[in-house]
Amino acid sequence: MKALALALAAGISLVAFSAAAETIKVGVTPGPHAQILEKVKEEAAKKGLDIKVIEFSDYVVPNAALSSGDIEANSFQHQPYLDNQIADRGYKIVPVGTTVNFPIGVYSTKYKKFEDIPAGSSIGIPNDPTNGGRVLLLLADKGIIKLKDGVGVKASVVDVVENPKKLKFVEIDAAQLPRSLPDLAAAGINTNYAKEAGLDPVKDPILREDPKGPYVNVIAVRAQDKDKPWVKTFVETYHSPETRTFILETFKGAVLPSW
Template sequence: MKKLIAALATVAAFSAQAAEELKVAATAVPHAEILEFVKPKLAEQGVELEIKIFTDYVQPNIQVAEKRLDANFFQHQPYLDEFNKGKGTDLVSVTGVHIEPFGAYSSKHKSLDELPDGANVVIPNDATNGGRALLLLAKAGLITLKEGAGITATPKDIADNPKHIKVRELEAATLPRVLTQVDLALINTNYALEAKLNPIQDALVIEGSDSPYVNILVARPDNKDSAAMQKLVEVLHSHDVLQFMAEKYAGAVVPVY
């Protein structure tokens, strides 16, 4: 009997030791919700997923770079490239997961045609999402950008502004909170969803499904190929997750696999 108990204790100790941990940073919606959905599936494969929710776009990268966390899930490649360049980090994309079409919202106007002359417009203040917002305004015909202005365009790159709109840059997370104070706010979909906005129904203009801003799982070069990370990739690309996104977000979150 003692031998049996000892054997069972050894098996339990080995199982506990074999369990892998993965600490992943995410913004609350939809990233943390998606991770919560896959958490039980990872547990079945021996990976304990710990999800850390952040409200900003800086600390998730800092903490992964400093090895306080293993990975993060909140950003697209253009933002990551700009972050690495500006902060001297070398974070890398592990895999693409979904697109969140970027939209422009208003609580005062029902269409872009209703925008008054001199309308107050707010966009994210980080380089890539600010440029993304300006590209969407240009696509909608509200402004024209200087030739060569791309994803890092700033308000200084506006060449033609027939409605004389006034563009201000604010932190991305604050944009839903000022929606009632401005004529138009260009809001990242994760923050729009948190604010109970439906991008498909509420946005006056929205990116198409051909958006290049794929949301990615990000890690470091030293752990991107770890067994636990690859198991996370596998479950994120599963049919169950695809179905979960389709049912929960109704087109506001589009899988890329």
């Protein structure tokens, strides 16, 4: 009878745990975002949250998939990019927690210093407004170009008011910039794509962004879901000491926790 009672109790506990467990699909881009989320998935499972990691190869589809309900959350973009997507496409998507920062870098296979780049050279920048502007802000911060006053994170090529080296800015899909490097003097490349291409985001850039800035990445969900219990569990798990340690030990300064 005791054995039967224990078996029944165990069965009831298992049913209760199964009923409490919830599955969510979270969109990421390949590389660090995906690697970090696999760690978050491992920790979230201990809290009854089952995360399915869905990888997307570009920056456009994850928000479309989230808006349409194909996934429950995404973790791949910084706040200025999300703001731009919401303004352009009317998505009812909101940030619910910060994640990491990837200081963007300018890379070159031809030159060891930016000052060695000849006048009139072509510089690749991402063709999406926020990441392209991010590279321009980096160049402006280093005194290479000057931008119109007050443009901030919305900077674009038309906002360049001083360009002493007469650099030509070539707008290319962010994921394609690493393979375009041989055809360019240099290119501003997002950290995840740099790592995928075998570049070292700490040692290889000839210019690197200050990690303290507006480009901290976020977890985004549909506005209608922001108060659901799984959102709190997901964010808390991402912000756990285990996740922080994983990021610091795995990426060694190329990716920085925001919390």
